[in-house]
Amino acid sequence: MPENAEWEKGQLGLLRIDLAKALKGFSSDAPTIDIYELSGSRLPRDDFPVPEMLLLMLRNFLGWRWYGPGEKVRWTVYGTFSGEPIAIELGKFGLTLLSSPALNKSQKRIEGQLKSAVKIVEKFIKPVLEQQIFSGNVGLGNHLTEFVSRYEFFRSQADKAFRRAKRKVKEKPTAGNEHPEGIISVLMLGYNRSMKAQQEGFYHSVAMVDAYFSALEHRLNLLRAFTGVPLPEDGFKAFMSKTWNEKLDELLGANPSPKARKTLQGMRDIKERIRNPFAHGGYENDKGALHVHIPSIGTIPGNITKFGKSARFSLIPIGANDHELNCTVFDEVDKLLSMGHLAGAYRLMEAGIDPSFDQESLQSYKEAISGGEEALERFIDHWSHLWELHTNMDY
Structure with missing residues (x-):
């Protein structure tokens, strides 16, 4: 022995x-x-x-x-x-x-x-x-629906809040009211309601951004398995240790199109301007949260004139326009991850399959994708059947 x-x-x-x-x-x-x-x-x-x-x-x-x-x-x-x-x-x-x-x-x-x-x-x-x-002889639970639903919930709530902020308050006509106090009251009421709605939109939009990055991280891990590309000996650990930025580069390839590069830069800007400061206690990587006191002058932000791009530059850190632009970037990233050479992997992920990273499983995903649409659907149907069988214990 x-x-x-x-x-x-x-x-x-x-x-x-x-x-x-x-x-x-x-x-x-x-x-x-x-x-x-x-x-x-x-x-x-x-x-x-x-x-x-x-x-x-x-x-x-x-x-x-x-x-x-x-x-x-x-x-x-x-x-x-x-x-x-x-x-x-x-x-x-x-x-x-x-x-x-x-x-x-x-x-x-x-x-x-x-x-x-x-x-x-x-x-x-x-x-x-x-x-x-x-x-790498492991599997991952596919919780994509949960992550995406959380993102979509906060996105919807932010949309509603910013729409409320744009509505005008109608003045109720009062007979014989010739005093301007009524007009001022209506204006202040409208302003207060708008500010409150904008603040709610800001809160929901920040939560949306955080939820999207969490969903993105989860999506990238699942997609890596479903591409079917073999892993080297320590490849699973190495991939899981990468940042979302590095994972995106690996999945999309070394030379993305100019449009894709612009979209990815938009993601990085959202990360630096919104995600990082609000997810890490208000600290900005470019020292924008730090203020240096200069005698007889006042305080200067650590990132100097770049403070103009900081989320703290405005009274409401994220307004309706910011929110809309962020949503556009997120939608473009979703397209990048669901088209071209990633379309088949995205379909497997979207079907709710729990991926495994062992070599045999990776090969099965690769074969299902290379077999075309019918082979892909057969694979999904078979996996769904086995999942229902074991979940319901209908043996």
Whole structure:
């Protein structure tokens, strides 16, 4: 047996010794069980957030009998506690402990021991998981709809607020009113309402900008997988460590068109003028938030005349025109990421597929895209079928 295999066998033996101590009273020697004679109770999600850890521990490491999948059940493992039969199953409606009625008073103890044992397994497999992540043998949850919906919500709210700011207040006619106080009152009312609406638009627009950059970061990570381009040995870690700017360059190519360059520069300007200052406590990278006092003169902003382009230059940092221009840039970026050589990858992402970065998965995305529209739709339909199958546990 190779040296490495001997070491792994020894580590597994030590793990089983530790688990035997933590799971005192548990045994894999399960008798033939009629599962319907056992009483069931839900295991707390907070205590067992990753049910698969129980399957790994009890089936793979401790050799418990198991069954699965079944009707609305993904898996079940069987054993005993204090000589009485127990089973743990993951079903559509949660993780369930099935046990003999004789163990009703022991349930808290059973849960506590299982929870402690899972922590031992977690420590044992963590180096393996880290290595898999480093190698890119990982998947990403596709939450694009959530990120985009948040962006669209704040964009819509900002649009509404800025439209309200433009509305004029109509003066209600008053018989015999010859005094100018009424006109002044109406003007002030209109001004106050407009300022309030502009302020609301500003708040929502800042939130929109932040939401868009979050959605962009998520989108770029998903798109990188769906391009199907193979990754070098440490390529996944290297890509995830890049800035969104660097990720955009990798996805769009080294020589984008003049129009694309202009759009990307617009993104960088929004990042510097709005996103960074409001996301990082008001600090601007060009020192615009810093003010130097000059005796007998006053204060000078750290970015000097560039302060004219700062969000703080205006009473309302983001007005209707700024908001509209930002939206235009974002729309143009969306087009860049959904056209040309990225069209197929964007379609896979938009379909809600959870991508994986292992070489086999990357190759499958590449083949689906290169096969044309029909092949792409077949791939999406197949993935959707499997997703529904496992989500609903319709085995």
